[in-house]
């Protein structure tokens with residue numbers, strides 16, 4: 001499973017494999033950064049042409065945080081939330 005995440009600086013990185021390793025440039029081994037999801041998607045497409053198009057990692061629709069690999073989340077009205085961030089939980 002491969003997914004893109006936007007980091008605090010506003011740039012994007014790609015995480016891939018069972019351990020969610022950050023993708024590195026195969027030529028120089030440096031962590032690959034992108035200015036947009038589209039750019040990350042094109043780069044990944046060239047590297048792994050057989051992979052499906054890269055998607056952004058799912059994140060909480062309320063607080064915007066990405067979910068960690070072992071973190072639990074829930075869906076509500078077709079969006080993803082931390083269990084404590086679903087609208088019902090916040091209103092109570």
Ligand SMILES: [Zn+2]
Pocket residue numbers: 060061062063064065081082085
């Ligand atoms: Zn949240």
